[in-house]
Amino acid sequence: MTKAITCMKCGAPLQLTNPDVRTIKCEFCDVINQLDIEQNPAKMGKFVPKKASTGPLKVGMKGNFRGQQPFTVSGVLEYSEDGDTWYEYMCEFSDGTLGWLQYDDGDWTMYFKKRLKSPVPPCVRSNSRINVNGMSVTVEEVGTARITHVEGQIPFAVDYEDDIDYIDGWTEDDKAISIEMAEDEVELFVGREVSRGMLGL
Numbered sequence: 218m219t220k221a222i223t224c225m226k227c228g229a230p231l232q233l234t235n236p237d238v239r240t241i242k243c244e245f246c247d248v249i250n251q252l253d254i255e256q257n258p259a260k261m262g263k264f265v266p267k268k269a270s271t272g273p274l275k276v277g278m279k280g281n282f283r284g285q286q287p288f289t290v291s292g293v294l295e296y297s298e299d300g301d302t303w304y305e306y307m308c309e310f311s312d313g314t315l316g317w318l319q320y321d322d323g324d325w326t327m328y329f330k331k332r333l334k335s336p337v338p339p340c341v342r343s344n345s346r347i348n349v350n351g352m353s354v355t356v357e358e359v360g361t362a363r364i365t366h367v368e369g370q371i372p373f374a375v376d377y378e379d380d381i382d383y384i385d386g387w388t389e390d391d392k393a394i395s396i397e398m399a400e401d402e403v404e405l406f407v408g409r410e411v412s413r414g415m416l417g418l
Contacts, residue, residue, distance in 0.1 A: 225250050225261040233370065234291055235309055240371040249367060251374045262376040268366050271295065272304035272320055276369040281417030282327065287311045292369035296362040307371060315372055317406055326393050328408030337396055337403060341384050349405065354386040354394045373402055
């Protein structure tokens with residue numbers, strides 16, 4: 218499913234590739250366009266300066282997860298916190314499913330979004346235990362990261378230089394858990410560590 222829209226800044230045609238896309242950076246003027254639930258342009262975001270590198274992957278690259286699930290990299294978010302930088306890549310699978318592939322200091326984790334069934338506990342700290350959707354999660358890290366680059370299409374409302382609160386941890390059976398909290402959204406991602414070889418890249 219694709220849909221064509223017009224950039225709110227320059228009027229260029231932009232092609233959406235997935236019905237869940239809520240943010241797209243114009244490839245012509247480099248301005249963020251945020252979309253409503255019907256994927257109509259709703260809010261013009263910031264200008265995103267061009268960057269020489271978006272980590273090890275780029276928009277348009279193709280992979281094959283575990284040799285059975287072809288995907289295309291459709292979007293990139295670069296996060297920075299206290300001098301550390303990591304990347305999250307929106308992976309659009311051939312059946313329309315979206316995955317989030319995180320690259321952090323040589324480690325790869327493939328996440329999939331899940332519905333959060335209960336509120337996030339208040340005042341979560343590192344090394345604590347919390348219950349998330351019935352899973353016991355050991356919290357590894359709690360922080361606030363800034364989005365320092367955006368490319369392509371993103372399935373939630375986001376802007377350049379937004380600050381995102383997050384909680385990262387692990388379940389007892391080694392599932393990676395990431396909760397991201399923006400101004401209007403709280404999202405849960407559940408995944409597993411993978412090797413680059415498992416990604417077919």
